[in-house]
Amino acid sequence: MSRTEAGQRPRAVRARFRAGEGGPTAGLAPGHTQANLIAVPADWAYDMLLFCQRNPKPCPVLDVTDAGAWSTQLAPGADLRTDLPGYRVWENGQLVAEPGEVTGHWRADLVTFLLGCSFTFEAALLAADVPVRHIELGRNVPMYVTDRPCRPAGRLHGRLVVSMRPVPPERLSTAIRETALFPSFHGSPVHCGDPAALGIADLDRPDFGDPVDVRPDEIPVFWACGVTPQAAVMASAPPFAITHAPGQMLITDAREEHYRVL
Amino acid sequence: MSRTEAGQRPRAVRARFRAGEGGPTAGLAPGHTQANLIAVPADWAYDMLLFCQRNPKPCPVLDVTDAGAWSTQLAPGADLRTDLPGYRVWENGQLVAEPGEVTGHWRADLVTFLLGCSFTFEAALLAADVPVRHIELGRNVPMYVTDRPCRPAGRLHGRLVVSMRPVPPERLSTAIRETALFPSFHGSPVHCGDPAALGIADLDRPDFGDPVDVRPDEIPVFWACGVTPQAAVMASAPPFAITHAPGQMLITDAREEHYRVL
Incomplete structure (x- = not known):
């Protein structure tokens, strides 16, 4: 994987994942914000947002999409269905697929949560x-x-x-x-x-x-850790969910410094 | 108003407000967390929680109740309908009452948000x-x-x-x-x-x-400022809402130090 400066720009890293590259994202695009992804049906979105609010250490919410949308203001031009290296697809709390992209699994009622990552x-x-x-x-x-x-x-x-x-x-x-x-x-x-x-x-x-x-x-x-909502999906069994694969995050354009409180 | 140490305990201060005392809460019960209050019908709760997530500087969520509840784990024994010095009642974005307690205005479908206060x-x-x-x-x-x-x-x-x-x-x-x-x-x-x-x-x-x-x-x-959701109520006109009166907060039992990040 290219470690040149240009090759470490978020957009360039996402393009490699979109093209099919995999692997964990630790150390990539240093200085930029990485995000956990969890998408649930709109009917479950309030419970998920409240779960995040009630558990802010594991679930710090960076962005929430409108239902069906696969874009985020944190990464203009990114496609949330293809630009992570790996995904997990869940049905009734069971892992049913671990694909490299989820275009075919997407649903119009999915609300996507992007959570901060260590x-x-x-x-x-x-x-x-x-x-x-x-x-x-x-x-x-x-x-x-x-x-x-x-x-x-x-x-x-x-x-x-x-x-x-x-x-x-x-x-x-x-x-x-x-x-x-x-x-x-x-x-x-x-x-x-x-x-x-x-x-x-x-x-x-x-x-x-x-x-x-x-x-x-x-x-x-x-x-x-932002895998906490995945553990909640396993324990609580919503009918459907899509998450990132652990350690395989969305790399956003947002500078980490934007989130430093002091 | 008593400024003795016992008289500054959160429970004692809330009891005075419950008994009808009014006035802003700045400087009361120092070292304890004060909270803005906004209660909206459950049908509007997701919009409000998302509004808070998308505007975390004015709307840092400390707790969200289940629909109809008037208690919070931040202040055991408190009654959210009576224990603030002043309230505002809103219908369709219009201020319709500024009572000292809202027992008679409460609804079983109200979800209450408690937000951090400066x-x-x-x-x-x-x-x-x-x-x-x-x-x-x-x-x-x-x-x-x-x-x-x-x-x-x-x-x-x-x-x-x-x-x-x-x-x-x-x-x-x-x-x-x-x-x-x-x-x-x-x-x-x-x-x-x-x-x-x-x-x-x-x-x-x-x-x-x-x-x-x-x-x-x-x-x-x-x-x-946590009055921001009140401005949103005025601008967006949900059918019903109850808020604290500006500057007249819920005084909780939570120590401010609990929320200091370092």
Whole structure:
């Protein structure tokens, strides 16, 4: 994949995904906002928007489309049906397809939610000398379903999903500060340290993404994750939904700096 | 009004309002979160929630009730129909009543939105030696309807409303920093300086609240205001709505520190 500056512009990266390229998006188009995608029938849109409002750490809403639309002001010219590297299609809470584009699955009643993603603050972490292991390794970030229930909303319920990055102790306060200033990308960590406190039995067996090594001196740090609504879809079984594949985000034109609170 | 410590506990302050006391709430129960209230029929709830999501600076959602409920987890034991000092009742965008309680106006289909309020960060401003003129004067904060359109959502549209506090130049960066860390209470200012840039003709004639003097060396600083949804009700004319009276907020039990991002 081209790592030239022009090749890292959001539009160019989306064009490659539209042409069929796949893979996780961590580290791509640095400085630009990445987004989780979840589309549900309009009949479920209020429950989803309320679920997001009631669970703002995992579900920071960046944009909501009108029913049927596949465009967003966050990425002019983008087609939400084709411009992500990978999608998941859900029927009654069951995964029924994992296609590279969803033009054939789209419905006129779909309302699409774009939620902030922790990949976006990784550029700020790297700039502040906080290492990001899964980028070093060229892997997807490890993600885990915790034992913490989300606050339900209407018919939607489910458990919190988190992403994990190992951080050296001397960089921990920097990592917390840098991410706290981006509440739209999940903000500060939900937990630092023992994964058992979140009901995570084995860091080497993530529920989504790839495992990464945690060195003996490092602290596993957990941030709320935008895969949480997918866990809610699995638990709550709406008749139909389309989501991004975990770690395979929409890359928008919006500058991450736009969302920094200070 | 009692200013003893016990008399400033949120429950005690709400009890006074429930008993019929009125007046703006700036400076009351310092350290606790104050909230704007807007209740609309369930048929309008999605439009309102989407309006808030699309306009997060004026409309930071703290809680949304289920239809008909008059309780909130932000203030256990509170009755949303009686525990604010003043209300406004709207029919088709027209103000039809300004009662001290709305038990007789309540409807089983009302969904109530509680939105963050800039009164909450005034304790942090005072602690950081930023003066708050309307508290010094014992007045309501001045509020203005600007010429900036909000991003519409469904049937809801309207213009941004702001509150204004005069800040000495040497305290401006502190005022910006302290409020930026509270995005749930409108966050950083939307404008500093010439009110004409917001289409405000005369600071001495606020659209809501009371005027305050701006001294020659002071900069008028404008924050997005939770009266914005009231302006949307006036502009968009839903069949029915109940709101707080401007400056007369719900005082919740939630600590302001809970919402500080760092």
